[in-house]
Amino acid sequence: MIRLSPSEQLVWDAFFVSVTAQVIQQTRDRGPEYIAERAAEIADEMLLERRERCAERRHAPVDWVGPA
Template sequence: MIRLTPSEQVAWDAYFVSVTTQLLQQDAKRGPEYIAERAAEIADEMLLERRERCVERRSASVDWIGPAKGQ
C-alpha cells in the first residue's frame, strides 16, 4: 500500500472520482467491485506518474531557463 501525503491524498481522491465516473459512463454493466478496483488501479498509476514527474523536476537542471536579462 502506498503512503500518501495529505496533498497526494487529495489528488488521488480526485483521480479516483474522475476515473470512476468515466468507467461508469463507458461500461455501466460492470459490477461495483470491478469499477472500484479498476478506478483505484488507474488512480494509483496516475499518482505514481505524478510522483515520478515531480522527482524529475526537482532533480532537473535549471539551465533551460536561459540567461538573465541585463547580463
C-alpha cells in the first residue's frame, strides 16, 4: 500500500470519485466490489504517474522547458 501525504490523499480521492463515475457508466452490469476495486486500481496508477512526473520535473535541468 502506498503512503500518501495529506495533499496526495485529496488528489487520490478526487481521482477515485472521477474514475468511479466513469467505471459505473461503462460497466453497469458489474457489482459494487468490482467497480470499487477497478476504480482504486486506476486511481493508484494515475497517482503514481503524477508522482513520477513531479519527480522528473524536480530533477530536470533548470533550462528545461516543458508542459506543466
